[in-house]
Structures are given as structure tokens and as C-alpha cells.
Amino acid sequence: MKSIFPSLALALAWSAQAATPAQLMSGYAAAAGAGFKAEAARGAEFYKRNFGVSAKMPSCTSCHTEHPSQPGRHVVTDKPIKPLAPAANPERFTDPAKVEKWFKRNCSEVVGRECTAAEKADFIAFITGGH
Numbered sequence: 001m002k003s004i005f006p007s008l009a010l011a012l013a014w015s016a017q018a019a020t021p022a023q024l025m026s027g028y029a030a031a032a033g034a035g036f037k038a039e040a041a042r043g044a045e046f047y048k049r050n051f052g053v054s055a056k057m058p059s060c061t062s063c064h065t066e067h068p069s070q071p072g073r074h075v076v077t078d079k080p081i082k083p084l085a086p087a088a089n090p091e092r093f094t095d096p097a098k099v100e101k102w103f104k105r106n107c108s109e110v111v112g113r114e115c116t117a118a119e120k121a122d123f124i125a126f127i128t129g130g131h
């Protein structure tokens, strides 16, 4: 329940308004439960982890590269992808509906399930850390 309903509720609540990466992160952290604190180091480990679910896209780095401040390339379509780090691309993590949409799609493909609120909070902590 925890992994699906809070993020859905957040997506609905947020879908109409712009946000900052910090707001998104604290929203996911709150959804992860009392006492949860987002950790950039856990997010970094998650970003680089080889999940072994998809041979073509074993990890987030498959398309977003080892360095999220660099432009990426879609491993299947070869289309360019703008940097994921807000430091390099200020549009990132400002549109809650877009963030939810891509977490959903990318996590399903790479991790083989939806990401939890805790994983999303850690991910944003990492991605906003200036990498």
C-alpha cells in the first residue's frame, strides 16, 4: 500500500502546480513514513545499481549516464536525453506529474516494479546534490 497510494495521492495533489526539487523530496520523504530521512548516498547507490531485470537497461545509468549532470541517450531509441540533475537542467523535478510519470515508467522497466516513496526521496536527494 505504502508504495502506491501515497505517491498517487501526491501526484494528484501536485499535478496542477509547479514545485521545487526540495518540495518533491520532502513530499516523498513524508510519504515514506515518520522518521524517514532522505539520504543522497542511498540514492547514488540506487542510481548506479545493476538490477538485472532488463538486459538492455540494467540501471538508471543506461540512459542517464554515470553522471546525471551530463546529457544522456536513450539506450533503445538513441534519442538524446537532457541532463537529469537540476543543477544542469533547472526544469528537472519541478513538475510533479512529469516526475511521477517517469519514475513510474523507468522504475517499472529497470527495477521491475514501481519505486517506493523512500527510493524516490533518496533519488532526489542524490540528484540535487550537484553530481
Ligand code: HEC
Pocket: 057, 059, 060, 061, 062, 063, 064, 074, 075, 076, 081, 082, 091, 092, 093, 094, 095, 098, 099, 102, 103, 106, 107, 110, 111, 123
Ligand atoms: C530506457 C532509458 C531510460 C532509463 C534506463 C531510465 N530513464 Fe529516466 N528518463 C528517460 C526518458 C526518455 C525521460 C524523459 C525525457 C526527458 O525528460 O528528458 C526520463 C525522465 C526521467 C525523470 C523525469 C525527471 C524530470 O523532472 O523531468 C525521472 C525522475 C527519471 N527519468 C528517473 C529515472 C530513474 C529513477 C531511473 C532508474 C530506475 C531511470 N530514470 C532510468 C529514459 C530512461
